[in-house]
Amino acid sequence: xxxxxxxxxxxxxxxxxxxxxxxxxxxxxxxxxxxxxxxxxxxxxxxxxxxxxxxxxxxxxxxxxxxxxxxxxxxxxxxxxxxxxxxxxxxxxxxxxxxxxxxxxxxxxxxxxxxxxxxxxxxxxxxxxxxxxxxxxxxxxxxxxxxxxxxxxxxxxxxxxxxxxxxxxxxxxxxxxxxxxxxxxxxxxxxxxxxxxxxxxxxxxxxxxxxxxxxxxxxxxxxxxxxxxxxxxxxxxxxxxxxxxxxxxxxxxxxxxxxxxxxxxxxxxxxxxxxxxxxxxxxxxxxxxxxxxxxxxxxxxxxxxxxxxxxxxxxxxxxxxxxxxxxxxxxxxxxxxxxxxxxxxxxxxxxxxxxxxxxxxxxxxxxxxxxxxxxxxxxxxxxxxxxxxxxxxxxxxxxxxxxxxxxxxxxxxxxxxxxxxxxxxxxxxxxxxxxx
Amino acid sequence: xxxxxxxxxxxxxxxxxxxxxxxxxxxxxxxxxxxxxxxxxxxxxxxxxxxxxxxxxxxxxxxxxxxxxxxxxxxxxxxxxxxxxxxxxxxxxxxxxxxxxxxxxxxxxxxxxxxxxxxxxxxxxxxxxxxxxxxxxxxxxxxxxxxxxxxxxxxxxxxxxxxxxxxxxxxxxxxxxxxxxxxxxxxxxxxxxxxxxxxxxxxxxxxxxxxxxxxxxxxxxxxxxxxxxxxxxxxxxxxxxxxxxxxxxxxxxxxxxxxxxxxxxxxxxxxxxxxxxxxxxxxxxxxxxxxxxxxxxxxxxxxxxxxxxxxxxxxxxxxxxxxxxxxxxxxxxxxxxxxxxxxxxxxxxxxxxxxxxxxxxxxxxxxxxxxxxxxxxxxxxxxxxxxxxxxxxxxxxxxxxxxxxxxxxxxxxxxxxxxxxxxxxxxxxxxxxxxxxxxxxxxxxxxxxxxxxxx
Numbered sequence: 001x002x003x004x005x006x007x008x009x010x011x012x013x014x015x016x017x018x019x020x021x022x023x024x025x026x027x028x029x030x031x032x033x034x035x036x037x038x039x040x041x042x043x044x045x046x047x048x049x050x051x052x053x054x055x056x057x058x059x060x061x062x063x064x065x066x067x068x069x070x071x072x073x074x075x076x077x078x079x080x081x082x083x084x085x086x087x088x089x090x091x092x093x094x095x096x097x098x099x100x101x102x103x104x105x106x107x108x109x110x111x112x113x114x115x116x117x118x119x120x121x122x123x124x125x126x127x128x129x130x131x132x133x134x135x136x137x138x139x140x141x142x143x144x145x146x147x148x149x150x151x152x153x154x155x156x157x158x159x160x161x162x163x164x165x166x167x168x169x170x171x172x173x174x175x176x177x178x179x180x181x182x183x184x185x186x187x188x189x190x191x192x193x194x195x196x197x198x199x200x201x202x203x204x205x206x207x208x209x210x211x212x213x214x215x216x217x218x219x220x221x222x223x224x225x226x227x228x229x230x231x232x233x234x235x236x237x238x239x240x241x242x243x244x245x246x247x248x249x250x251x252x253x254x255x256x257x258x259x260x261x262x263x264x265x266x267x268x269x270x271x272x273x274x275x276x277x278x279x280x281x282x283x284x285x286x287x288x289x290x291x292x293x294x295x296x297x298x299x300x301x302x303x304x305x306x307x308x309x310x311x312x313x314x315x316x317x318x319x320x321x322x323x324x325x326x327x328x329x330x331x332x333x334x335x336x337x338x339x340x341x342x343x344x345x346x347x348x349x350x351x352x353x354x355x356x357x358x359x360x361x362x363x364x365x366x367x368x369x370x371x372x373x374x375x376x377x378x379x380x381x382x383x384x385x386x387x388x389x390x391x392x393x394x395x396x397x398x399x400x401x402x403x404x405x406x407x408x409x410x411x412x413x414x415x416x417x418x419x420x421x422x423x424x425x426x427x428x429x430x431x432x433x434x435x436x
Numbered sequence: 437x438x439x440x441x442x443x444x445x446x447x448x449x450x451x452x453x454x455x456x457x458x459x460x461x462x463x464x465x466x467x468x469x470x471x472x473x474x475x476x477x478x479x480x481x482x483x484x485x486x487x488x489x490x491x492x493x494x495x496x497x498x499x500x501x502x503x504x505x506x507x508x509x510x511x512x513x514x515x516x517x518x519x520x521x522x523x524x525x526x527x528x529x530x531x532x533x534x535x536x537x538x539x540x541x542x543x544x545x546x547x548x549x550x551x552x553x554x555x556x557x558x559x560x561x562x563x564x565x566x567x568x569x570x571x572x573x574x575x576x577x578x579x580x581x582x583x584x585x586x587x588x589x590x591x592x593x594x595x596x597x598x599x600x601x602x603x604x605x606x607x608x609x610x611x612x613x614x615x616x617x618x619x620x621x622x623x624x625x626x627x628x629x630x631x632x633x634x635x636x637x638x639x640x641x642x643x644x645x646x647x648x649x650x651x652x653x654x655x656x657x658x659x660x661x662x663x664x665x666x667x668x669x670x671x672x673x674x675x676x677x678x679x680x681x682x683x684x685x686x687x688x689x690x691x692x693x694x695x696x697x698x699x700x701x702x703x704x705x706x707x708x709x710x711x712x713x714x715x716x717x718x719x720x721x722x723x724x725x726x727x728x729x730x731x732x733x734x735x736x737x738x739x740x741x742x743x744x745x746x747x748x749x750x751x752x753x754x755x756x757x758x759x760x761x762x763x764x765x766x767x768x769x770x771x772x773x774x775x776x777x778x779x780x781x782x783x784x785x786x787x788x789x790x791x792x793x794x795x796x797x798x799x800x801x802x803x804x805x806x807x808x809x810x811x812x813x814x815x816x817x818x819x820x821x822x823x824x825x826x827x828x829x830x831x832x833x834x835x836x837x838x839x840x841x842x843x844x845x846x847x848x849x850x851x852x853x854x855x856x857x858x859x860x861x862x863x864x865x866x867x868x869x870x871x872x873x874x875x876x877x878x879x880x881x882x883x884x885x886x887x888x889x890x891x
């Protein structure tokens with residue numbers, strides 16, 4: 001047990017130490033040239049205490065910083081009433097998230113990987129201002145509580161991303177992938193990038209009306225964030241979620257099965273316990289369209305008389321990190337694949353959109369399941385991609401429009417950012433599209 | 437501390453190196469509805485080192501001061517590796533060495549006030565909002581950031597400087613049946629706690645707006661002329677144009693660099709835009725940047741023509757343009773990037789009533805509400821607005837946003853108002869860094885055509 005927790009027992013009723021140490025290395029190329037090598041060696045601490053029935057917290061760089069427990073205790077005088085106890089001792093599942101060979105990667109290795117990508121693309125076309133970034137992060141998270149929890153998790157993440165800005169528009173086409181093991185030569189991803197980049201060279205604006213829309217894995221946040229906003233404990237507690245009282249009911253298409261899958265081996269974001277030291281577990285949230293479960297951290301769970309589901313994450317919509325309070329988020333979403341290949345999906349459509357990003361998401365009413373965004377992606381006509389979308393808005397209510405999913409692809413890809421996701425391409429039967 | 441750090445950068449085998457060490461204090465108080473969800477006041481510290489060697493560049497952040505020497509060595513070695521891979525060496529524009537201190541003084545200094553005093557003020561504003569019966573929930577956040585920074589480089593610059601910024605940011609959320617509306621309020625944005633106090637009248641006006649919006653009609657989609665109030669024109673010029681003035685983003689984007697050569701015609705002669713960290717009292721006001729370069733006023737658009745750009749020492753050398761002192765990092769775990777200080781549109785000659793009188797059918801957009809840009813595309817929300825009909829302000833509208841293409845939209849700015857308003861509380865995301873020290877001072881503007889979308 002860390003001496004901070006040991007000593008806190010004498011000062012406060014309960015204490016919880018969250019201590020994250022990271023070592024990261026990244027190499028970035030811009031416009032085909034090595035721009036920067038970055039190395040970080042960081043440590044950060046959050047200490048929460050419960051004292052005389054109230055919660056307090058403080059933050060620091062190291063658990064050895066003097067006076068931390070007293071600072072948190074002082075804050076507790078103003079704090080929220082504590083409605084739960086910090087995590088007790090638990091058996092954590094085994095998660096394979098650390099790879100020693102990733103930890104040994106050097107900047108020379110990352111440089112070599114980036115140059116493989118550059119050569120792979122430039123051998124086929126040499127007119128693009130390519131950017132490439134290879135990153136490694138080695139991470140160690142310790143969560144200990146006076147109530148007995150003693151979590152210790154090590155992980156390595158390796159991420160490779162590359163792309164180029166679209167000519168005449170500036171926004172980029174980006175391809176990327178991540179894992180816990182070192183990245184190998186990404187031939188398939190390079191081929192996919194070249195095909196997609198080729199599609200951007202002509203603009204094409206669909207007519208206003210109802211059209212089928214394919215959401216790529218990267219665009220999955222457009223429907224998954226509204227879903228999160230309906231599933232997370234704060235919205236249940238405040239009674240603003242449209243999903244209250246609907247457990248066991250169909251809320252999305254039966255083609256959609258969405259699982260929170262924190263224990264998957266070798267995947268980015270996999271972990272044995274959440275940011276409050278509660279064990280993580282694999283859990284269906286949506287099973288063939290039917291609502292199966294909500295997301296709770298300790299506070300929201302306790303306020304509703306339920307247990308935490310192991311979904312506390314130090315994240316808010318636009319910020320995350322040690323200094324952020326925990327709140328309920330999926331740990332790692334996985335959407336089951338379907339049976340159709342993306343190519344077949346495209347080939348079967350008279351007119352449709354393939355969307356890989358949406359701009360302006362957060363000005364919409366997503367807590368109620370809606371989004372209205374400027375679509376970034378491609379226009380499909382007569383079974384083929386005819387150009388990139390220009391000035392095209394799409395809008396949807398996931399609880400209506402995502403009841404009519406026509407197909408889900410065999411292929412799955414990763415998405416990062418707001419959520420860590422493994423998602424297929426999802427073809428929604430018909431959405432409101434407004435072209436210029 | 438300065439001498440020790442100077443010893444480290446002086447001993448490296450690199451063409452150039454610098455090291456910044458920070459001691460920061462953050463205070464956050466946050467209400468959501470009746471609940472005090474957070475109160476925390478704490479210290480963090482850490483350093484950041486950069487090196488240029490053999491034409492390459494490397495950077496590192498570290499938490500433990502004892503790691504400074506080792507990280508500096510590692511960075512010098514990485515920079516040489518990076519340089520070995522470049523056909524075109526990175527260079528730095530020459531900058532004067534500076535060996536001064538730049539402390540901050542404040543009439544009502546938040547560093548000398550108790551947490552209780554800060555809590556009482558936020559609680560007071562939050563209570564005011566909760567009195568209104570149609571309020572569904574509130575958010576009231578006090579945010580204080582105090583940073584003491586030491587910066588040294590291998591050329592002899594050795595400075596100490598402070599950053600002190602306080603603000604209150606909140607939201608009033610009203611609800612009736614299925615209609616929910618969210619209006620923002622922000623006070624402060626600099627080192628003066630006094631600016632947070634005695635703002636009850638303005639808050640009351642915002643609460644009234646949030647209530648009135650429940651009866652407002654949703655905006656209708658289509659192409660319209662619009663007037664942007666100073667808050668919205670500030671966000672437009674910051675997001676859609678300002679980021680393209682930041683040379684680090686442009687440096688490796690040949691298509692935009694081609695379009696944005698100095699002398700390019702971007703707008704009508706009435707459009708004048710500049711960036712100025714020396715304006716008193718705004719969120720983006722400072723003396724010296726995180727590369728040890730003094731901030732200066734930089735013209736960006738002069739009479740419709742692109743006339744300047746914001747630079748680091750590296751991009752100033754790359755573009756052959758003057759230093760501007762815009763290289764800043766939000767804190768010690770981040771490397772500095774080129775960012776706007778206070779972006780401003782110069783006042784025009786048109787009275788607000790003339791702007792209104794010039795529009796037969798359009799919208800007046802009020803209060804920035806987030807937005808996004810990607811390349812030359814932008815989309816921004818407004819917190820509320822008014823229909824413009826036959827040269828008069830019509831009824832209030834809600835759920836309104838605008839989108840368009842940057843270059844066409846800049847050209848479509850056809851009137852510039854005469855009354856400037858400065859922003860309180862900055863907030864700008866770039867390269868994963870949320871910068872509070874980002875200000876705006878702009879008048880209302882008229883744009884002949886944008887795409888209006890309902891939300």
